[in-house]
Amino acid sequence: MSSVRDVVxxxxxxxxxxxxxxxxxxxxxxxxxEGxxxxxxxxxxxPLITDRVAETEGLLRDVCAAVPAAAPTSPFFAEFDLAARGVELIVPEASYAQPLEGGRAGIAYRDLERTVERLGVDGPRWRRLLGPLSTHAAEVAAIALSDKRSxxxxxxxxxxxxxxxxGRSTALMAGSWGDGYWRTEEARSLIGGVAAHTISTLPSLxxxxxxxxxxxxxxxxAGWPLVRGGIGxxxxxxxxxxxxxxxxxxTDHSVRSPRDLPPARVHVLNTHARVAADLLAEPYRSRLRQLPLGAGVCKLDYVLSGPVPWADPxxxxxxxxxxxxxxxxxxFAEADVAAGRHAERPVVLLSDPAQHDDSRLGHSGLRPVWAYAHVPHGxxxxxxxAVEAQLERFAPGFRDLVVDCLVTPASRMADHNAAYPGGDIAGGLISMWHMVARPGPALDPYAVAPGVYLCSQSTPPGPGVHGMAGVHMARRVLRREFKIPQIPSLAPQSTERITD
Structure with missing residues (x-):
């Protein structure tokens, strides 16, 4: 890389x-x-390899993200057209589920009416709240994935x-989570479980x-899809x-200081704001450090000998x-984590991809199970x-199926991705203010220093596998740094340009 590149x-x-x-x-x-x-x-x-599971078993683990819920409605991926490029998204019958005590569970099927029927007395309320949102899912996504400036x-x-x-849905749930609105724990917990993706106190805007x-x-x-063969x-x-x-x-090129950066007309940083700050001088460094760190996750990669034995099939x-x-x-659990304490019964996100994608099964029938547990930062x-105690509550016999497990504490998450310091997988604290003003209050949240831009989850629109922070940033770089007024078409095999 002796010559000066346009962009690094x-x-x-x-x-x-x-x-x-x-x-x-x-x-x-x-x-x-890439480091x-x-x-x-x-x-x-x-490859998912442990002391008890060899590489020859053929298992794969999704290192960080596993379910790209935002990808199908992302304007970037819609035009990029993953299917045309051989990436198959598998759409389960249900997007997510919330197991409860007594063998019960809330199930959010892709089919809204099927969900309504299962929720019984809360079904009509669910339809009134989620129906208009799902009918306009593409528009809701466009709003959620915008740069919050246009x-x-x-x-x-x-x-x-x-x-x-x-706005109506957010207002209803922001204060009491609609405790007076819902009559069943199935409905209340379904809302709470999906809200817990923020890894923050509940409730909040x-x-x-x-x-x-x-x-x-x-x-x-498109529901919340899985990717055949793994999200990679x-x-x-x-x-x-x-x-x-x-x-x-x-690859294998870590950037820990400005000396690690090759010359370029523009440098783009796709990492946590706090990590990016270490590459900048003042006052730009302090500006990036305005974004508070979020809570962390402990990652668990299980190898099971059979499917998770949920009490509710x-x-x-x-x-x-x-x-x-x-x-x-x-x-209660999320309040503990926000206060810097480990929850006795932590909130856990889990996916058993082999249940929907038989290519994820090992040669002898073993299967990977992906899990994140919410923990304090660092x-x-x-x-x-604690995670297995939680799972035994809702899937009795889970421990009997465990062949092995790789555990990555929050403090070690950055070993696998420098953008996750202390296990903060969201790129910084998630609050309504910090979703708009990330990494800090600015008309342009992507330009962080002369010739330097940020496009990670620490910028709008925030966390998720959507690529839109990169899109919003690239549009500004093209216009400002290279005087290119249009962004190129993303369609496969296309070199035509489309107007912005």
Missing amino acids: VVGSGPNGLAAAVILARAGLSVTVL QPSSGGGVRSL VPRGDPLRMARAGAAL AAAGTASYLGALAHAP AISQALVADLLAHGGEVI EVVRAGTQHIGGSLAQMR STQDVRP
């Missing part, structure tokens, strides 16, 4: 790769630097209806908005397109399970005992 991107997560693809398609010379041996950042699938494009009437439905957005996607045709196929498709347009990816129909019990129990604790 630090970090090969989905936002960094989305930006790199756009910039390379615009005719710029682009280099992506890990493989590209993809938080969207990678690697009006999303789309049919004005549909956008207005989506905005009204989103940000958690309510997240529940509304992800709830809309759950009942959309998405990154592979992005890298292939980048290479096809003259870009390059250099309908739970297996969901691609994602939220483990936390009742809404009151989840509130936790060094192995919470496997």
